[in-house]
Amino acid sequence: MCAGIAGQRGRRILLIDHAPEAGRKILISGGGRCNFTNLDVAPDRYLSANPHFAKSALSRYGPQDFLALVDRHRIAWHEKTLGQLFCDGSARQIVRMLLDECAAGGVTLHLGNPIREVRHAGDQFQVEYGVRTAQAPALVIATGGPSIPKLGATDFAYRLARQFGLKIVEPRPALVPLTLPPEEALFRALAGVATPVVARCGAARFAEAALFTHRGCPARRSCRSRPTGGTGRRSA
Ligand SMILES: Cc1cc2nc3c(=O)[nH]c(=O)nc-3n(C[C@H](O)[C@H](O)[C@H](O)COP(=O)(O)OP(=O)(O)OC[C@H]3O[C@@H](n4cnc5c(N)ncnc54)[C@H](O)[C@@H]3O)c2cc1C
Structure with a gap:
């Protein structure tokens, strides 16, 4: 999502993922049909150490914006219960939509590449991945939560945050019985x-x-x- 939007804003984007396929967690989401948004999304539905984050994020991009994107890609959907929206077909349609958005932004995808090291020098980040090195003035880390490691999830973002001296809220399991x-x-x-x-x-x-x-x-x-x-x- 971030790569696609940044690319469409005219940035030159390289998206690196160590998994062989993009968006694998999305494929299993919502029982394979991706519960892609909820009509009642609102800041007070989020339990967070920083409740203001949800307010500012949702004021700039809300469920109706995502729904408009889904409709633009002609993905059929239905409301199940309590405002939960699912694909009629498959979660793969949402992954396809995100990849098409990346393609529209001219994003280069490098999949199946483990990241070896990230450095920051001057005003540039240097990322060593596979046998290559990439350099950029801005770096977005979007490695998701650590649940379901077999789909590629790691604690990479937390390790990197510690490396750069950023404070983190210790993660705790959620959506557990x-x-x-x-x-x-x-x-x-x-x-x-x-x-x-x-x-x-x-x-x-x-x-x-x-x-x-x-x-x-x-x-x-x-x-x-x-x-x-x-x-x-x-x-x-
Ligand atoms: C079983 C299950 C069902 C879910 N159902 C829903 C649902 O119906 N609706 C909903 O909204 N949410 C659902 N979620 C949550 C949703 O899947 C996540 O919130 C969402 O995938 C997070 O997106 P993300 O891009 O931040 O991270 P992810 O989707 O986890 O993507 C992170 C990417 O980073 C890559 N990566 C990780 N470590 C490294 C590394 N060291 N080097 C390179 N690449 C790396 C991974 O390979 C992965 O492709 C579900 C989650 C699970 C586990």
């Missing part, structure tokens, strides 16, 4: 039951379905309840 020790009988009688619940975290309140299992309560992608209505097409 609440598992209970075997002796905990609280939810065992409810195993197999899915029911609407309200989960609270501090002042935030999330309403969604939860599934109880013999091991605990697996997390479900959740969002705050919203009034009925909305512009999306509803699935059957």
Whole structure:
């Protein structure tokens, strides 16, 4: 997304990824159909050490902007529940869309290249990758979270931030189930039951379905309840 937009603004862009294919995590997102945005995205839905970040980011690019991009690429979509928008077809369409946006910005892709070293000297970054070296006045690190390493995820961004003396918020697992020790009988009688619940975290309140299992309560992608209505097409 960043490479495509920067390229379309006239920057000369080199995108380096050590994975052999771009956007592999997107391919498995939303059960293969990519829950690509939510109609109710709003700053107060984000639990963050810096709540103002979501405000400024969303004021410049909101769900309707992404939806317009999806529509421009003629990707069919539907609203599932609670404003969640999914591709009718496959998450691969979203990856294709991002690659087409990169192509429109003249982005050069170098895939399958491990990055060996990043240096900064004068006003230039130097990136050693594969057998090559690239030099640029600006460097964007977008290596995502460390979940699902087999799809290429690493802690590279955190290591690089430490190398350049940047403060980081220690990452913690998210979207994980609440598992209970075997002796905990609280939810065992409810195993197999899915029911609407309200989960609270501090002042935030999330309403969604939860599934109880013999091991605990697996997390479900959740969002705050919203009034009925909305512009999306509803699935059957
Ligand atoms: C199972 C699952 C389901 C999800 N479902 C959804 C969903 O439905 N909707 C939604 O909005 N979000 C979903 N997410 C979250 C979403 O996938 C991520 O938020 C999103 O992919 C983050 O994008 P990103 O570009 O920041 O990072 P990523 O997609 O993780 O991309 C980072 C890239 O950096 C590359 N990289 C990493 N380390 C290095 C290195 N050292 N050198 C070179 N390249 C490197 C990786 O190969 C990768 O291609 C899901 C996540 C998971 C794990």
